[in-house]
Amino acid sequence: MVPTSQSKTGRKIITALVVVMAILHQDFWWWDNNTLVFGFMPIALAYHAIFSIAAACLWALAIKIAWPYHLERLADETDSSTASEKGG
Amino acid sequence: MTTPLIVIAIYLALLLGLGLLSSRFFRGTSKDYFVASHSIGPVLLLMSVFGTTMTAFALVGSTGKSFERGIGVYGLMASSSALIHAACFFLIGIRLWVFGKKYGYVTQIQYFRDRFESNGIGYLLFPILILLVIPYLLIGIIGAGKTILPVTAGAFPELFPQTGGAVPEWLSGLVVCVIVLIYVFAGGSRAAAWANTFQTVVFMIMGVVAFVFISNSLGGLRNAAKIVLQTTDGGKLVQPYRLDPATKELVPNEPPKVIGMIRSGGHESAEGSSAQLPHQPHMTRTLATATFKKFDRKKKKPVMDSSGNPVLWHREYGIPPLMFLTYMFIPLSVGMFPHLFQHWLTAKSAKSFRLTLIAHPLCIMVVWVPCVLIGSWASGLLPAGIPPAAVLSVMLKQLVGNEILIGLLTAGILAAIMSSLDSQFHCMGTIFTNDIVLHIAGKDRFNDRQIVWLARVFTIGIVVLTYVLAMKSIDKNVFDLAIWCFTGFGSLTPIVIAALYWKRATKAGAYASVIATMGTWFYFFSASGYGGEYVLAGGVMPAAVCFAAGAMAMIFVSLITLPPTTVKKFFPV
Numbered sequence: 001m002v003p004t005s006q007s008k009t010g011r012k013i014i015t016a017l018v019v020v021m022a023i024l025h026q027d028f029w030w031w032d033n034n035t036l037v038f039g040f041m042p043i044a045l046a047y048h049a050i051f052s053i054a055a056a057c058l059w060a061l062a063i064k065i066a067w068p069y070h071l072e073r074l075a076d077e078t079d080s081s082t083a084s085e086k087g088g
Numbered sequence: 089m090t091t092p093l094i095v096i097a098i099y100l101a102l103l104l105g106l107g108l109l110s111s112r113f114f115r116g117t118s119k120d121y122f123v124a125s126h127s128i129g130p131v132l133l134l135m136s137v138f139g140t141t142m143t144a145f146a147l148v149g150s151t152g153k154s155f156e157r158g159i160g161v162y163g164l165m166a167s168s169s170a171l172i173h174a175a176c177f178f179l180i181g182i183r184l185w186v187f188g189k190k191y192g193y194v195t196q197i198q199y200f201r202d203r204f205e206s207n208g209i210g211y212l213l214f215p216i217l218i219l220l221v222i223p224y225l226l227i228g229i230i231g232a233g234k235t236i237l238p239v240t241a242g243a244f245p246e247l248f249p250q251t252g253g254a255v256p257e258w259l260s261g262l263v264v265c266v267i268v269l270i271y272v273f274a275g276g277s278r279a280a281a282w283a284n285t286f287q288t289v290v291f292m293i294m295g296v297v298a299f300v301f302i303s304n305s306l307g308g309l310r311n312a313a314k315i316v317l318q319t320t321d322g323g324k325l326v327q328p329y330r331l332d333p334a335t336k337e338l339v340p341n342e343p344p345k346v347i348g349m350i351r352s353g354g355h356e357s358a359e360g361s362s363a364q365l366p367h368q369p370h371m372t373r374t375l376a377t378a379t380f381k382k383f384d385r386k387k388k389k390p391v392m393d394s395s396g397n398p399v400l401w402h403r404e405y406g407i408p409p410l411m412f413l414t415y416m417f418i419p420l421s422v423g424m425f426p427h428l429f430q431h432w433l434t435a436k437s438a439k440s441f442r443l444t445l446i447a448h449p450l451c452i453m454v455v456w457v458p459c460v461l462i463g464s465w466a467s468g469l470l471p472a473g474i475p476p477a478a479v480l481s482v483m484l485k486q487l488v489g490n491e492i493l494i495g496l497l498t499a500g501i502l503a504a505i506m507s508s509l510d511s512q513f514h515c516m517g518t519i520f521t522n523d524i525v526l527h528i529a530g531k532d533r534f535n536d537r538q539i540v541w542l543a544r545v546f547t548i549g550i551v552v553l554t555y556v557l558a559m560k561s562i563d564k565n566v567f568d569l570a571i572w573c574f575t576g577f578g579s580l581t582p583i584v585i586a587a588l589y590w591k592r593a594t595k596a597g598a599y600a601s602v603i604a605t606m607g608t609w610f611y612f613f614s615a616s617g618y619g620g621e622y623v624l625a626g627g628v629m630p631a632a633v634c635f636a637a638g639a640m641a642m643i644f645v646s647l648i649t650l651p652p653t654t655v656k657k658f659f660p661v
């Protein structure tokens with residue numbers, strides 16, 4: 001199990017990477033580019049397909065360095081009280 | 089064209105059989121009916137979640153939108169979803185699963201009621217969640233009708249003369265609804281998970297197969313790229329090729345067929361000018377407006393106005409940069425989908441989410457890249473005025489000669505549609521039964537069998553209502569309707585984010601957030617003509633404004649109202 005401090009650092013890294021990916025998503029540099037990759041795929045489409053692969057890698061990294069083990073421990077606890085009714 | 093129909097019928101029979109088989113594992117309890125007793129492992133969870141999020145929107149809608157706007161549609165939805173969907177599963181899904189398991193929640197509303205110590209928040213959210221799911225249901229029923237119609241053209245000329253012998257949309261929609269209802273009623277969440285797994289495998293394989301066959305019919309990938317709609321230096325939109333219906337081969341148009349005129353950045357280009365026009369408007373995201381003459385298919389000539397001038401219509405190609413940016417609020421919708429919440433709760437453990445986190449972005453890519461390419465290729469072959477929802481089916485029918493293959497590929501499209509309908513139908517019954525009936529009457533008032541039947545009856549009512557609405561909206565744009573649904577749910581995510589991560593979020597803040605979100609949503613929805621494409625100045629999506637309104641209302645009102653007493657329960661670490 002990953003120590004809490006390492007998991008917190010991992011969450012910060014993943015958060016930063018998500019922000020970077022969100023910025024990279026706005027690929028203004030390919031906007032008007034009509035280059036065809038491999039002779040058929042528009043370069044903007046190819047870029048975003050690679051972006052999808054990069055997103056998968058990002059979440060694989062998140063599982064490795066930022067997995068919420070504390071939440072798993074919570075789920076394993078035996079408290080299973082039903083939803084309470086409160087006045088609204 | 090009865091062979092494709094036979095293939096489709098076999099697929100539907102297999103689906104029904106699988107759903108009914110799952111009912112053998114049904115334990116008879118309401119917990120098993122609603123959340124499969126938390127028994128779903130990682131593979132089934134991935135298939136259920138992915139299958140549910142990929143709908144008519146993903147196959148039929150993406151192809152149609154790419155036909156309309158070009159390849160920018162992929163970045164607009166698919167790659168942003170790769171990042172944001174998984175973020176929602178990681179940050180929202182796992183936490184909600186934990187609380188669902190720990191405190192016995194079956195619906196989102198149960199969680200919100202507990203978190204905000206408020207019955208009323210449930211009564212406020214219930215009609216809103218139902219209202220927002222209805223467009224999502226509509227696109228499924230519309231998509232099914234639009235898919236079956238072109239592939240069965242001429243099959244039953246005496247039975248359906250009004251549609252040229254094709255199976256009419258009302259019948260396709262009805263059959264799809266009935267089949268989904270049968271297997272959901274039989275096995276609940278487990279049936280939906282099993283069916284989704286089967287359907288997801290079918291539509292992913294068939295999507296790739298359709299892409300391979302269509303591209304081969306066009307002479308390979310490089311050749312397919314050449315047939316895409318082009319602009320001339322004079323601003324004419326031309327189709328350089330046509331498909332010979334007899335030989336099903338591409339034949340050059342000499343000269344290229346003019347189908348419209350294009351403008352660049354809103355300025356009309358003169359003949360022979362060197363204005364910077366996109367050579368193939370579908371292959372970039374450059375903004376341009378195209379003008380077409382309205383065409384009467386029955387009379388086979390342009391429609392004229394009273395002055396004898398051709399009636400014109402317009403289409404915008406490309407994507408405004410601000411639209412591309414603010415579209416990132418749309419995938420947030422998965423954070424509040426009630427049917428996805430229900431799928432999350434079926435997970436056996438938190439670790440069951442891991443495969444979904446990694447594979448979901450890749451699965452989206454496998455489905456969307458081919459569809460977006462097919463849509464752009466279709467621009468070079470099909471009339472500009474064809475309903476976008478019909479583009480994929482028409483391309484299949486015109487380019488793929490083998491009727492069995494057409495049937496299989498059409499079944500793949502139906503699989504994508506139905507994999508969402510089952511979860512949505514099921515969740516309607518779940519939230520009505522748990523959040524309204526049992527909440528008011530008390531859980532001890534009904535036994536498990538009665539609870540399950542209550543859910544079924546409400547589901548039937550919603551399906552009937554949606555079916556009627558679908559028949560009245562049969563020509564609505566599938567992609568645009570879905571975006572309104574996603575806009576509503578995405579805009580509600582400040583509530584769940586605040587509930588999960590902000591100790592200071594209050595009941596009043598939640599109320600204010602819902603009201604602000606839905607007030608702005610409804611304002612923009614009505615301004616769109618109730619479901620059309622609609623953007624604000626500069627291309628800003630309404631989703632961004634609605635989300636901001638909801639977030640600001642949540643923050644401001646929470647800070648000026650009393651803090652909740654549930655902090656320890658929901659923030660124990």
